Amino acid sequence: MNQLELKKVSVSHVQGLQSNTVVHDIDLTVEAGECFGLVGPSGCGKSSLLWVLAGLNPHWEGEITLFGQPLESGKIFTGDRRRRVQMVFQDPYASLHPKHRLRRTLAEPLKLLGLSDINDRISEGFKQVGLTENMIDRYPHQLSGGQRQRVAIIRALLLEPKLLLLDEPTSALDMSVQAEILNLLNELKANHDLTMIMVSHDPDVIDYMCDHAVTMKAGRIDQEKRYV
Amino acid sequence: MTNKSSLVDVRGLQIGLADGTELVKGIDFSMGRERVALVGESGSGKSLTARSLMGLLPDSLYVEADHFQLLDHPVLTYGQRQWNTLRGHQVSMVLQDPKYALNPTQNIGRQVAEPLVLHQSMSSKARVEKVEYMLDAVGLPNPAKLRKMYPHQLSGGMGQRVMLAMALINDPQLLIADEPTSALDHAVRDQVLALIHSLVEERNMGLLLISHDLQQVADYCERVMVMYQGKLIDHLAAEALPNATHPYTQTLWSCRPNIAKRGQPLPTLDREHLETLN
Numbered sequence: 001m002n003q004l005e006l007k008k009v010s011v012s013h014v015q016g017l018q019s020n021t022v023v024h025d026i027d028l029t030v031e032a033g034e035c036f037g038l039v040g041p042s043g044c045g046k047s048s049l050l051w052v053l054a055g056l057n058p059h060w061e062g063e064i065t066l067f068g069q070p071l072e073s074g075k076i077f078t079g080d081r082r083r084r085v086q087m088v089f090q091d092p093y094a095s096l097h098p099k100h101r102l103r104r105t106l107a108e109p110l111k112l113l114g115l116s117d118i119n120d121r122i123s124e125g126f127k128q129v130g131l132t133e134n135m136i137d138r139y140p141h142q143l144s145g146g147q148r149q150r151v152a153i154i155r156a157l158l159l160e161p162k163l164l165l166l167d168e169p170t171s172a173l174d175m176s177v178q179a180e181i182l183n184l185l186n187e188l189k190a191n192h193d194l195t196m197i198m199v200s201h202d203p204d205v206i207d208y209m210c211d212h213a214v215t216m217k218a219g220r221i222d223q224e225k226r227y228v
Numbered sequence: 229m230t231n232k233s234s235l236v237d238v239r240g241l242q243i244g245l246a247d248g249t250e251l252v253k254g255i256d257f258s259m260g261r262e263r264v265a266l267v268g269e270s271g272s273g274k275s276l277t278a279r280s281l282m283g284l285l286p287d288s289l290y291v292e293a294d295h296f297q298l299l300d301h302p303v304l305t306y307g308q309r310q311w312n313t314l315r316g317h318q319v320s321m322v323l324q325d326p327k328y329a330l331n332p333t334q335n336i337g338r339q340v341a342e343p344l345v346l347h348q349s350m351s352s353k354a355r356v357e358k359v360e361y362m363l364d365a366v367g368l369p370n371p372a373k374l375r376k377m378y379p380h381q382l383s384g385g386m387g388q389r390v391m392l393a394m395a396l397i398n399d400p401q402l403l404i405a406d407e408p409t410s411a412l413d414h415a416v417r418d419q420v421l422a423l424i425h426s427l428v429e430e431r432n433m434g435l436l437l438i439s440h441d442l443q444q445v446a447d448y449c450e451r452v453m454v455m456y457q458g459k460l461i462d463h464l465a466a467e468a469l470p471n472a473t474h475p476y477t478q479t480l481w482s483c484r485p486n487i488a489k490r491g492q493p494l495p496t497l498d499r500e501h502l503e504t505l506n
Binding site for chain 1: 269270271383384413414415440441442443479480483484485486487489490493494495496497
């Protein structure tokens, strides 16, 4: 089944009364369980597209079908969709609340969903990504960049998403730490039946990780590539 | 190349916090007019080492060394005034991110000319000519127009070229490049490294290139020094990298993903094992 289908999708950034279209007429499909790659130079619109898929930018036109149901342009995500699509941001330093302990950051969405055994879920998540449980009560600044990016991945995974959006998850990290995070993502993909969309400007990372990738150029799809 | 170890000669360099925590734990190295890469993960002390060569460490850190000579100057005893005669003149530095390293309130021409104002006496007309020549040398189009532009009007790759022009305008003997490409796009990275390589070659300068991506710098350097947790743990010629014997160097060399490694896990560092080696 297709997890995601885009037909003639254009994305604009709206600032006040001005609107600037940065992505033009994108057609693509992402199948369940695959790792889909978006590659391209800075400013080619790959992150803009990802923000739309995360429900963070409602200013788009065209047709998007997510989990078999059509999305409505101009509206933010509601209900189950919010939980099933999760995003890991580029900068592990900016994506965790600096004044909250990790437990508080991670528990917040779970409380909102009214889940039980929140602490157990968090400890389980920490084990899954290879962090020790004594780190749960630390502040983000007490972790290294690689550890923080793992916490950002746990945050997304705790909500049991079906679609994981990764916006350059390793570009702020060292090469050696990047290898650890990519291994982790591959393991999670195999064990959890996740669909991942990964944005990167590093073609090597995409070659290594993805089953299907498109290269974008100036807001349009330039090349499409299937690895399997 | 002659007089190989004349630019930097350091023995027993220690950098640490006032409370006694050692960050760089006694390293020895020397370099001449050659291209050397200093590689390691973040927190390994490579940037501190580089900054100590520019006298740019914060006051809260102490620096000690048995022997510390930079271009035959005993710089360990130097105060700021003496450093000022060296910095930007005979030794200069390119920083990581042009977005933060360039002054947003001054135009490019003024910033590139600053080393000339500080270290050389020349007419303002000659200065403008030199600035335009330098902007052209780093491959920037239309120097006359660019001189009047401001940093926010440039892309990352152009900003990095401007920083390079600024660093090289006084024809220094040693250039220190601290992760010059990690804020840039992948396609631009190789261009900037190749540019640094050719400019350094042309001017017969020494280059200390700092990076965490071993594979990328290997093409542009003759020697590689590997740092881990404040120590220099490996030291080898760039050609010898594929056959490195130290497990840390091996992992850094092979952990870059590529299409051939699909489906197999990437090698990662066995940090506990490295602790025992230390």
